[in-house]
Amino acid sequence: MKLQEAKQQFIQSWGVLGNQWGINRTMAQVHALLLISEAPLSTDDVMEQLNISRGNANLNIRELMDWGLVEKMIVPGDRKEYFVADKDIWQVATRIMAQRKKRELDPMLKVLNQLQEVEGDKKDPAIKSFTETIGNIRKFAGHAEKTIDTIIKAEENWFLNSFIKFFK
Amino acid sequence: MKLQEAKQQFIQSWGVLGNQWGINRTMAQVHALLLISEAPLSTDDVMEQLNISRGNANLNIRELMDWGLVEKMIVPGDRKEYFVADKDIWQVATRIMAQRKKRELDPMLKVLNQLQEVEGDKKDPAIKSFTETIGNIRKFAGHAEKTIDTIIKAEENWFLNSFIKFFK
DNA sequence: CTAATTTTTCAATAAATTTTGAAATTTCAG
DNA sequence: CTGAAATTTCAAAATTTATTGAAAAATTAG
CATH class of the missing domain: 1.10.10.10 (Winged helix-like DNA-binding domain superfamily/Winged helix DNA-binding domain)
Structure with a gap:
């Protein structure tokens, strides 16, 4: 080619x-x-x-x-x-993740938080089932958000490391 | 509401x-x-x-x-x-990740591998620059793929753990 | 300042994607 | 088997999204 x-x-x-x-x-x-x-x-x-x-x-x-x-x-x-x-592909990935988190994940989390506060009898099975499902998704999304931050931090040196290895 | x-x-x-x-x-x-x-x-x-x-x-x-x-x-x-x-939100996330990896990331990796083998003098700066950029992206994508697998494994018990905590 | 050059805006147009609904096909109870 | 009920298909229509290009606005060299 x-x-x-x-x-x-x-x-x-x-x-x-x-x-x-x-x-x-x-x-x-x-x-x-x-x-x-x-x-x-x-x-x-x-x-x-x-x-x-x-x-x-x-x-x-x-x-x-x-x-x-x-x-x-x-x-x-x-x-x-x-x-x-920016040619640093790690920077590229980080920026894209950060942007999408801010633009899309955060608004979704906001909505999920609101949906937790649904009116009515908390013992009503229909309401209980709904808040439970939403709660699980919300909890997961929150966890995912933290995980993304962790990855960004933990892997920050991946690119650098691949250079270090190169010179060893 | x-x-x-x-x-x-x-x-x-x-x-x-x-x-x-x-x-x-x-x-x-x-x-x-x-x-x-x-x-x-x-x-x-x-x-x-x-x-x-x-x-x-x-x-x-x-x-x-x-x-x-x-x-x-x-x-x-x-x-x-x-x-x-499937109500298990962890399963949902895992399935979506796996599907997208298979449908989109893998084909991209295949293309990137092909692009590494560009014809011509390897010392030509234009070719050197291109293969270097592609190489970095390819390396990163490969790394990302492994990271996803690692997260899936490492976090597999996150959902289970949140239940364990609940009963403690 | 002036005028030429470049950038931005945006309404019109085009392209891509999604949705419809009726016909064709499949399924299965009797 | 038969035929009613359900599912699937797919060409046409609707909707959404992306693109154009020319006019307006902004920028800057002289």
Whole structure:
């Protein structure tokens, strides 16, 4: 497989994967493109390489910046803005986990907490059954949240460790 | 909040969450409905409670069975099929993780492995840079896969433990 | 400041996904 | 077997989501 072909393949696959996980396909593709670009890219570069419109490129680049996965770069003597993706894959994973936790898990936990306080006789089997199920889910979600934090902390050095091993 | 209202709220929120994670909203809602139903439900029950068509209900129930989250139940003396969701939230999470790993992570890993074998001079900076980035992602994905398995094993008793504590 | 260049916005359009519902198929009690 | 009841299929329709592109706004070199 030639390099250009391989790059296209990667962009394609990263897009499919992102899409399956509820992330806009184009956003994932822009991310992939920046991940495998050695030099920073301008909006025009992204438009050209992915065959997308200016509006679309702009939208997704800004979205990636919101996620903390891409940064703006100013090239002195150039009017255009350039963009680079964080190449540290551990940082990438951590940022994505943190964002999704904040945007999706936390709101769900909030709802689950509210649902615990359902009105009525606590001994009514229907109510008991409902609060028990919700309680279990809530407890699990809370646990999962802590586990994620633990993983993030515990594995923080994984990347570093793989370098240490390399030099041993 | 009344029980009925709380149930609706849960179904709604579970649907939104599923949708954000790339799971069909209705599938998540059917799952939610079955999770908080004490008794097994028929296709007609699901249709009625969620206001969806027969075809849609049938499709999503079968999809949930494919995921191993819902089981068919035969009620003797009744021609209809009934369905129940696995209420063990740990089982639910494990099944979802396992399915997604198999359906999405594994294919991505396969692609990444192929991309490592790009043609050309290994000393060419462009090729070196690409294979390095891909290599890091591949290594990370492999690590993540193992971590997931480890968590599943290590946390297997979390649910059991929360019962043990309860009886202490 | 001015004007050229770049970025952002957003209504219209296109694409992708989901849903419907009726017909075809399957199942099973009698 | 038979036929009523239930399940499955699938093309068409509806809905949701993503994309375009041109106009408006913002930026900056001179």
